[in-house]
Amino acid sequence: MTSKWPEFMTADLSDSEADNAELLRRWHAYDHAMKELVAKGGIHMDADGWWVETATGDMIGPDPEIEKPLELRDGTKAKPFREAFPDLAKNIDVEIARRGRPKADVHKTPVTIRLDPDVVDLYKAMGKGWQSRLNSDLRKVNGLQNV
Numbered sequence: 001m002t003s004k005w006p007e008f009m010t011a012d013l014s015d016s017e018a019d020n021a022e023l024l025r026r027w028h029a030y031d032h033a034m035k036e037l038v039a040k041g042g043i044h045m046d047a048d049g050w051w052v053e054t055a056t057g058d059m060i061g062p063d064p065e066i067e068k069p070l071e072l073r074d075g076t077k078a079k080p081f082r083e084a085f086p087d088l089a090k091n092i093d094v095e096i097a098r099r100g101r102p103k104a105d106v107h108k109t110p111v112t113i114r115l116d117p118d119v120v121d122l123y124k125a126m127g128k129g130w131q132s133r134l135n136s137d138l139r140k141v142n143g144l145q146n147v
Contacts (some may be wrong), residue, residue, distance in 0.1 A: 005060040027069055034061065081088035108135075 008030040013019040034051065037043055041059060043051050051060040082089040123130040140147075 005058075006030050006037070008061065023069055030061075 006029075008026060010023060010026070011014060013023055021131060037051070037060065043053050046052050050062050052058065053060060123134050
């Protein structure tokens, strides 16, 4: 876009109260500038809602109604997801609850044990699951059944 056309930049704004006020100030300035351009003539709106300079085909910018901050559209605000889609939110909660590793019948007991470094290095070198392999080997050596 050429600098002679109005711009509506919001990338530098956050959700703070001051930035919301700045967003509204910028939008009103953009809306006013676009309305002045439309009143002068020589531009038209394309099918996507963008203003185009008729003589050159240069895109000027979107219709201010498209860019209008949500708070100004029909005086409504978006509802929270759970309020807008309660059934879907409930289904998502059920699905999330099912995720993860299944609960074990027998729980392992966390312990602190001191082992020789070469023993630890040997098991770690075998890759992921080295603690389970060490546990399995201890069970075998002591004649315990695998659970």
